[in-house]
Amino acid sequence: MRIRVFTAPRLHQALSLVRKEFGPEAIILDRQQGCGENGEKNWQVRAALDTSTAKESHKTQNTNAEIDNRLQTSMQHLERIVHEFSQQESNTLRATLQNDAECHFFDVMLQRGVSAVHAADLAPAMAQKKRAEASCLHWGKRLNPQKQRQVVLISGPGGSGKTTMIAHLATHFSLQGIPVALVSTDTERMAGIDSLAAYATVLGLEMHPFRHAQDTQKILQQTNSARLLLIDSEGWSQASQRAYLRQGPLWQALSPNRHMLLLPASLDETDGMALLNAANGLKISDLLLSKLDETSGIGKVVNWAAASRLPLSYCSFGPGVPEQLGWLNSTTLATLLDKKHAKEAA
Numbered sequence: 377m378r379i380r381v382f383t384a385p386r387l388h389q390a391l392s393l394v395r396k397e398f399g400p401e402a403i404i405l406d407r408q409q410g411c412g413e414n415g416e417k418n419w420q421v422r423a424a425l426d427t428s429t430a431k432e433s434h435k436t437q438n439t440n441a442e443i444d445n446r447l448q449t450s451m452q453h454l455e456r457i458v459h460e461f462s463q464q465e466s467n468t469l470r471a472t473l474q475n476d477a478e479c480h481f482f483d484v485m486l487q488r489g490v491s492a493v494h495a496a497d498l499a500p501a502m503a504q505k506k507r508a509e510a511s512c513l514h515w516g517k518r519l520n521p522q523k524q525r526q527v528v529l530i531s532g533p534g535g536s537g538k539t540t541m542i543a544h545l546a547t548h549f550s551l552q553g554i555p556v557a558l559v560s561t562d563t564e565r566m567a568g569i570d571s572l573a574a575y576a577t578v579l580g581l582e583m584h585p586f587r588h589a590q591d592t593q594k595i596l597q598q599t600n601s602a603r604l605l606l607i608d609s610e611g612w613s614q615a616s617q618r619a620y621l622r623q624g625p626l627w628q629a630l631s632p633n634r635h636m637l638l639l640p641a642s643l644d645e646t647d648g649m650a651l652l653n654a655a656n657g658l659k660i661s662d663l664l665l666s667k668l669d670e671t672s673g674i675g676k677v678v679n680w681a682a683a684s685r686l687p688l689s690y691c692s693f694g695p696g697v698p699e700q701l702g703w704l705n706s707t708t709l710a711t712l713l714d715k716k717h718a719k720e721a722a
Contacts, residue, residue, distance in 0.1 A: 378425045383418050390421040400426040401444050415595060455600070465509075468494040477503035483715075489645070489675025490712050494682050501706070508709035513683035515705055516662045516689035519545070519634070521554050521603035528604070529627055530664065531620065532638035534611025537666035537692065541638055542606045544692055544701035549604050550579055556584040557602035559630065561594060561623045562610040570656040572608050575697075593627040605634060612656040614647070636689060638664040645676040652684045662689035665704065669693045 384390035387407065392450050393584060394402050405422040412418050469492050473479050481502040485495035494512050501509035519526050528545075529539050546556045558576050562568035563585045566679070576583035582602070586595050612619035628633070637660045639648050663686035665677055681688050688704040702708060 382421045387419045394423045403713045456518040466492040490675035490678045507706040509706045514687040516687035526636045527632045528599040529607040529610045529632040530636045533613045536638050536640045537573045543697045555602045556604045561626045562588045589629045612652040634661045636662040640667040642667045642670040666692040
């Protein structure tokens with residue numbers, strides 16, 4: 377057992393010295409305020425340390441550090457094995473392609489972040505037709521409010537550009553003379569509906585906050601004349617699903633015939649996959665992409681679409697409304713996938 381008195385001008389400083397010297401296993405025996413040789417006030421803390429406990433703690437720390445080192449080494453070894461298997465898979469798939477042109481586009485797809493399996497699926501059509509046609513990809517149907525009234529909900533993570541996408545779509549169809557109305561369930565956050573309200577004012581459109589399910593009939597009556605009803609929502613993520621659990625009853629009450637999930641292309645691929653997995657029970661009809669101008673790894677879009685089997689639909693390339701609204705089809709996606717290579721070749 378070691379016992380020692382620690383002295384400092386202030387109590388918290390003396391306790392800090394105890395922790396620094398004896399560690400978290402220190403036992404505080406007593407503390408008192410006193411005076412130093414020159415009459416200055418100070419604090420004296422008497423502390424003890426059970427040396428047998430300290431040795432055991434030190435031993436445990438060393439053991440934990442050793443385990444961490446072994447684990448890190450094992451993970452690095454596993455990563456090397458996975459990389460080698462991935463490289464072998466890529467080589468095997470590349471060998472199945474028919475000609476140099478297909479091999480070239482296979483390599484381009486890999487550079488853009490497309491998985492090897494999907495790259496091999498895409499390569500023939502990219503080489504022959506310059507189109508991103510593959511069994512892993514599906515394409516959505518454009519909104520056609522002239523033919524049938526459309527109620528469209530757009531949800532997705534916070535900051536993905538949902539409100540901007542709605543402004544794109546509202547402007548696009550308003551310019552065609554189609555009556556459009558806007559509804560927002562993003563009413564819990566401070567200033568949650570301000571951006572949408574600003575767009576509505578500029579476009580001269582109705583905008584209705586929707587807070588309670590009992591207001592459903594009122595909202596539907598107020599927007600009955602609109603051929604296109606666009607519903608904005610509060611952002612949610614795979615880590616925090618409270619927002620969509622709270623808004624779910626509101627979405628259901630409005631009975632949207634299209635529920636479009638918007639993912640920003642700047643999102644990390646793994647996070648995007650996790651979010652798509654979390655959205656499994658939401659009856660998503662389309663996959664929208666925003667911020668396509670903010671990523672160099674456009675291949676993640678193919679991987680997301682293939683994993684979710686959701687039809688690719690509208691997209692945006694920036695905040696400009698509505699000129700930066702786009703439609704993802706096999707030709708558009710092929711251009712995006714080969715864009716980097718085309719620049720390098722030029």
